[in-house]
Amino acid sequence: MTVLLIAVCVTVALCVIAFLDGFLRPGAVRTGERRAYPTVRRAAVLIASKNGEGTIADAVAAAVAQRVDVYVVSDGSTDGTVDAARDAGAVVLHLQQNVGKPAALHRAYYELEIGERYDVVAILDDDVIVEPDFLHEALLTMTPDVAIAVGRNLTSWPDEHRWNALIASRAYAYWSYQLIIRRFQSRFGIMNCISGSNSLYRTEVLDRVLTGHTPYIVDDTYWTLETHRLALGRIVYAPKAKAWLQDPFHFRDWYKQNVRWMWGTFQGIIGHRIGSRANRFHLSYLALIVQWIVYVLGAPVTVVAVARHLEASTLLVLLGGYSLWLTAAAVALRRPRLVLFVVPIIMLDLVYRVIFVHAFVKAIREPTVASCTWSSPTRFAVGSAT
Numbered sequence: 423m424t425v426l427l428i429a430v431c432v433t434v435a436l437c438v439i440a441f442l443d444g445f446l447r448p449g450a451v452r453t454g455e456r457r458a459y460p461t462v463r464r465a466a467v468l469i470a471s472k473n474g475e476g477t478i479a480d481a482v483a484a485a486v487a488q489r490v491d492v493y494v495v496s497d498g499s500t501d502g503t504v505d506a507a508r509d510a511g512a513v514v515l516h517l518q519q520n521v522g523k524p525a526a527l528h529r530a531y532y533e534l535e536i537g538e539r540y541d542v543v544a545i546l547d548d549d550v551i552v553e554p555d556f557l558h559e560a561l562l563t564m565t566p567d568v569a570i571a572v573g574r575n576l577t578s579w580p581d582e583h584r585w586n587a588l589i590a591s592r593a594y595a596y597w598s599y600q601l602i603i604r605r606f607q608s609r610f611g612i613m614n615c616i617s618g619s620n621s622l623y624r625t626e627v628l629d630r631v632l633t634g635h636t637p638y639i640v641d642d643t644y645w646t647l648e649t650h651r652l653a654l655g656r657i658v659y660a661p662k663a664k665a666w667l668q669d670p671f672h673f674r675d676w677y678k679q680n681v682r683w684m685w686g687t688f689q690g691i692i693g694h695r696i697g698s699r700a701n702r703f704h705l706s707y708l709a710l711i712v713q714w715i716v717y718v719l720g721a722p723v724t725v726v727a728v729a730r731h732l733e734a735s736t737l738l739v740l741l742g743g744y745s746l747w748l749t750a751a752a753v754a755l756r757r758p759r760l761v762l763f764v765v766p767i768i769m770l771d772l773v774y775r776v777i778f779v780h781a782f783v784k785a786i787r788e789p790t791v792a793s794c795t796w797s798s799p800t801r802f803a804v805g806s807a808t
Contacts, residue, residue: 457655458566459624465557466540467492469512470526471548475501477668477801478548482510485546488557494548495530497521503548522795524636524644531632537625546665547619549801551578553664560622560663569627569655570645572613573620573663574600576755580802584759587766588676592669594760594767597751600661608659612706615687616657618642620665627654637693637790640686647694650703668801675799680777681784682796688785714778721775744768 467485471478471494478494485492494507498520508514515530527545531537542564544557552573553559560571577593607613618641631648638644649657670676690696696707744764752760 457569457653459564459568459626459655460541460566462541462561462564464540465490465542465544465561465622466536467544467546467557468527468530468536469494469507469546469548470497470523470530471495471499471503471507472497472520472523472526472798473499473501473503474548474798475499475503475506478503479506479510481546481548481550482507482512484551484554485544486511487554488544488552490557491540493530493534493536495526497523497526520795522636522793524632524641524794525634527641528632528634531628537629540625542622542624543628544620544622545618547667549668549798550619551666552620553666556620556663556665557622560660563658563660563663564622564624567655568658569624569649570616570657571622571660571663572604572608572616572657573622573665574659574661575617575620576664576666578666578668578802579757583671583802586671587763587770588671588673589669590760590763591767591770592676593755593757594748594751594763596667597755598747600659601754604659605661607706608657610702610706611656612703613657613659614646614703614707614710616642616646617665618645619667620663622660622663624655630654636794638686638689639682639791639794639796640689641794643686643690647690651694668799670799671802672800677773677777679799680774681781684777684781685784685788688782689789689791692785692789718775718778721772741765741768 465488467488467490469478469481469485469492474481482492482494492512494503494512494514496504496507496514496516498517504514504516513534515534517526517529521529531543536543542561544552544560546552556573560573563571575596577589577596579589579593583589604613604615621642623645627645627649630652631645631654636644646657649655670679691707691711696711697704741764744767745761748761748764748767752758
């Protein structure tokens with residue numbers, strides 16, 4: 423229980439610092455080496471899609487509303503993705519063979535000469551609906567020393583899935599992660615994870631990090647770590663650049679997606695030798711890894727403690743802590759029903775610790791991959807999502 427108490431104290435301290443520093447001083451920045459990128463004059467949107475006929479038109483329409491050029495690369499699609507994207511206003515490059523998202527983006531980036539024609543590129547997923555001012559808000563954070571601006575994730579939660587615990591859990595996870603860790607890391611220039619589905623990149627950065635072969639199962643993990651390794655500039659969080667994401671609503675899809683994300687994270691830790699350099703990014707990442715270890719080990723400790731002292735007061739303390747945070751999330755997200763998911767979210771939180779172990783073992787067995795291909799989770803109609 424002492425270990426858990428320490429973890430709770432550290433979390434509370436981070437919350438306080440993130441609030442005071444991120445909210446009260448949103449413009450303050452601490453940086454190490456400063457770069458001097460030119461003023462942004464030309465922007466574009468690039469989307470990779472494989473069999474995204476059901477969602478690509480809405481995603482492209484939202485991107486076109488940003489009043490910039492929109493490009494779509496069809497990664498071996500066999501449905502109506504190409505026609506749907508083209509009809510919605512995108513310039514489309516169709517690849518006959520499925521090569522994986524990173525390789526498809528690489529092909530489009532160079533064959534369509536995007537790097538030569540634009541200063542920044544927003545890379546979106548084919549089921550992401552960006553808010554009308556997404557690009558404007560992201561660009562406001564692109565000061566001369568910024569390499570990547572990360573948008574804010576919002577979970578699409580349509581009425582037909584209003585009681586889906588997996589969507590509720592992801593909505594809560596995005597809110598808490600972005601409120602604390604992402605805002606804190608952005609403030610101190612130590613962001614270890616970006617949103618590959620809705621981020622804005624300098625083309626000078628993509629020239630260096632966007633390759634035809636990404637060695638990790640998650641492409642944005644590689645881009646993030648390479649940006650730090652090559653000192654290409656700061657990675658910042660743009661909380662007002664909002665994008666609605668589709669998240670899994672079947673357990674199998676949810677589990678596989680989370681394992682893939684964490685597998686890629688551990689591949690990056692191994693491949694980029696996190697902890698091998700005594701700088702702020704490496705040291706902060708090591709501290710985060712320690713927090714993960716405490717988080718994972720805290721599950722069996724909590725279960726044993728509850729089992730040995732199965733009293734109403736013990737359960738009330740456990741439920742009370744989660745309920746407090748869920749209430750705050752429900753108010754912030756304007757989703758009152760979120761507070762009713764406290765029990766399933768606790769159960770999924772326990773499963774998530776198993777995912778950490780599963781992904782770590784996969785990374786040890788497969789520290790690199792030959793190609794970055796996978797199947798997207800089941801999607802729902804975009805129209806009712808936001």
